[in-house]
Amino acid sequence: xxxxxxxxxxxxxxxxxxxxxxxxxxxxxxxxxxGSLLHAATTFLGSEAVDIQGNGRTDxxxxxxxxxxxxEARTNLAPAAIQDAMNDALPADIVVLGVEKxxxxxxxxHHCVARSYLYRITQHKTVFGRKYVWWVRExxxxxxxxxxxxxxxxxxxxxxxxxxxxxxKSTMVLVRVAEVIEEDNQIxxxxxxxxxxxKMVRRIVAILVEVGRHNLTxxxxxxFLASKPERPLRYLAPPAGLFFEQAxxxxxxxxxxxxxx
Numbered sequence: 680x681x682x683x684x685x686x687x688x689x690x691x692x693x694x695x696x697x698x699x700x701x702x703x704x705x706x707x708x709x710x711x712x713x714g715s716l717l718h719a720a721t722t723f724l725g726s727e728a729v730d731i732q733g734n735g736r737t738d739x740x741x742x743x744x745x746x747x748x749x750x751e752a753r754t755n756l757a758p759a760a761i762q763d764a765m766n767d768a769l770p771a772d773i774v775v776l777g778v779e780k781x782x783x784x785x786x787x788x789h790h791c792v793a794r795s796y797l798y799r800i801t802q803h804k805t806v807f808g809r810k811y812v813w814w815v816r817e818x819x820x821x822x823x824x825x826x827x828x829x830x831x832x833x834x835x836x837x838x839x840x841x842x843x844x845x846x847x848k849s850t851m852v853l854v855r856v857a858e859v860i861e862e863d864n865q866i867x868x869x870x871x872x873x874x875x876x877x878k879m880v881r882r883i884v885a886i887l888v889e890v891g892r893h894n895l896t897x898x899x900x901x902x903f904l905a906s907k908p909e910r911p912l913r914y915l916a917p918p919a920g921l922f923f924e925q926a927x928x929x930x931x932x933x934x935x936x937x938x939x940x
Contacts (some may be wrong), residue, residue, distance in 0.1 A: 680740060680754070681703075681872050685754065686728060686751050686753055687753070687754055687780070687783075687866070688749055688750070688753075688782065688784075688785055689749065689750045690749055690778070690780075690781040690785060690787070690821070691716075691731075691748045691749065691775055691777070692746070692775065692776040692777040692827060693745075693746045693774065693775055693776060694743055694744055694746070694773075695718075695742060695743050695774070696739045696742055697738075697739070697740050697742045697743070697911070697918070698740060698772070698810045699772060700715070700739065700740075702714050702737055702739045703735075703736045703737045704736050704737060704886060705717065711821055712743075712773060713732075713881045715770065715773055716748070716765070716773070717731050717768070718767065718768075719752070719765050719768035719769045720768075721750065722764075723764045723783065724756075727753065728752065729751070729752045730751040730752070731748055732748060732749055732750070732788060733747070733787055734747045734786050734791045734872065735788055735789050735875070735920075735926075736877070737880070738877070738918050738921070739918055740917075740921075740922045741922070742921065742922045744922050744923065744924050745898045745922050745924065745925040746926070747787050747928075749787040750778075758778035759778070761778045762775050762777065763779040763846055764873065764927075765778075765790050768803050771898065780844065791874075791927065792927055792928060792929065792933065793855060793872065793873060793926075794869055794871070794872060794873075794874060794875065794926050795869065795924040795925045795936075796870050796871075796875065796880050796922065796924055797922045797924045798867070798868040798870075798880065798881075798920050798921050798922070799811060799813070799866075799867055799920045800813050800814075801814050801815070801863050801864065801865050801866075801922060802816075802866070803864065808822060809907055810919050811918070811922075813884075813916055813917060813919060815891075815933075817862045817892050817893030819888065819892065820891045820892075820914055821861060821866060823890050823897075824859045824866070824888075824890050825831065826897065827856070827887060827890045828857040828858060828859050828868065828883075829858040830857075830904065831904075832855070832857050832872065832881060833853070833854060834852070834853045834854075835851070835852060835854065835904055836907070836912075837852050837904075838908075839850075839904070839906050839912050840876060840888075840903070840904075840912060841877060842876070842878055842911055843911065850876060852872050852874060852875065852876065853873040854870060854871070855870040855871045855872060855873075856869060856870065856873075857870045857883075858870075859864040859887065866891075867926070868884055869932070869940075870883065870889060878911070880921060881915050881916040881917075881918065881921060882912055882915055882916075884920070885901060885914035885915050885916040886903065886912070886914050888916065889914060
């Protein structure tokens with residue numbers, strides 16, 4: 680094997696509109712983000728030994744602002760050429776924002792130290808933005824939502840917020856930030872954590888909305904955090920308002936982000 684044919688690894692930064700996709704993970708019978716990226720890569724790299732792995736799963740209908748993945752392939756192409764070729768082959772709702780040469784051992788998921796999500800809620804009906812927000816008709820008590828969001832910070836067992844499939848592994852999650860912001864006529868929830876269980880963020884958002892409606896109290900939410908029910912909590916926000924914001928690979932990178940926000 681020559682040096683030119685050794686596998687090379689690249690770090691990809693992506694944005695995508697998840698409205699038409701059944702989430703990140705490749706499926707044989709559904710359109711997915713990972714599947715679309717693999718198809719695009721093989722159009723100019725060939726199908727031999729092309730691998731693309733993401734920093735984690737996103738659900739069907741969920742979007743991404745700066746999602747990180749890695750590409751491994753046998754190629755001598757420069758990062759800029761890979762970016763141009765990928766974008767030419769991808770549909771308009773997936774864009775490669777950047778490509779960097781990475782260490783051969785770099786792994787988008789295993790080396791990620793924290794992840795950030797945003798969820799956008801609007802109190803006004805919108806036609807053009809309906810795929811990107813949750814329209815909640817009732818006036819919400821944002822101050823109450825903000826107080827309860829703070830309860831999520833720290834290391835907690837989020838078993839009540841997880842799908843049953845998640846019980847095969849630890850349901851402990853370290854939440855670094857959970858904040859509610861009023862921004863451009865929207866209520867925005869940001870959460871940053873070590874990782875997230877399937878549908879965990881959407882359940883937290885749905886509970887915050889019920890708190891904002893005064894249907895749940897701070898004590899109710901504390902009880903949810905302490906409970907280990909047989910079934911997951913019934914509260915679940917729609918996927919449209921959820922955006923993967925950013926993946927962090929160094930603690931300093933996270934601290935710099937927190938200072939800027």
